[in-house]
Amino acid sequence: THEAWVSSFANDNNIVLSGGDDCKLCMWDTRCNPCLCLASKRHEMGVVSIQSHPVDHNIFASGSYDEILSLWDQRNPRKPLQELSVGGGVWRIKWNCKHPEIIGLACMHGGFKIVNVSSNSVIASYNEHQSLAYGLDWYPDDMRMELESDLYTGLLASCSFYDHSLHLWT
Numbered sequence: 708t709h710e711a712w713v714s715s716f717a718n719d720n721n722i723v724l725s726g727g728d729d730c731k732l733c734m735w736d737t738r739c740n741p742c743l744c745l746a747s748k749r750h751e752m753g754v755v756s757i758q759s760h761p762v763d764h765n766i767f768a769s770g771s772y773d774e775i776l777s778l779w780d781q782r783n784p785r786k787p788l789q790e791l792s793v794g795g796g797v798w799r800i801k802w803n804c805k806h807p808e809i810i811g812l813a814c815m816h817g818g819f820k821i822v823n824v825s826s827n828s829v830i831a832s833y834n835e836h837q838s839l840a841y842g843l844d845w846y847p848d849d850m851r852m853e854l855e856s857d858l859y860t861g862l863l864a865s866c867s868f869y870d871h872s873l874h875l876w877t
């Protein structure tokens with residue numbers, strides 16, 4: 708059995724990704740019977756977030772309570788392409804569609820992080836919430852968004868749990 712907490716269709720609509728309390732990251736191929744094609748226990752704690760890359764249809768990211776953001780290639784999913792410790796359980800992952808090398812993260816007790824996956828580094832943090840970092844999104848048509856040598860400017864919305872707040876930040 709798989710104690711799933713999160714599921715997401717990969718860009719290839721035949722593949723479903725899931726993660727759970729059992730530390731498993733699973734790939735399910737709906738064309739096969741049985742459809743489970745991989746169950747990785749690379750994460751050391753529950754897998755709570757998964758999101759496919761907005762451009763490269765083979766790449767997806769996973770996040771866990773183990774505070775690790777992992778980048779995977781679904782063609783060779785035995786081990787991640789890269790991992791980054793981000794200092795908080797990775798509750799939400801949101802790729803930036805205009806700059807697909809950039810990911811926004813809600814990292815529970817660790818606040819919010821902006822990661823450049825090309826350099827595998829945190830390039831910005833936001834810690835102004837008084838509670839758990841739970842969700843974030845990019846403003847979709849922000850014309851001010853620029854990337855210059857890992858310096859990010861743009862508009863994000865973030866929300867936290869116990870303080871019931873929504874913040875807009877750049």
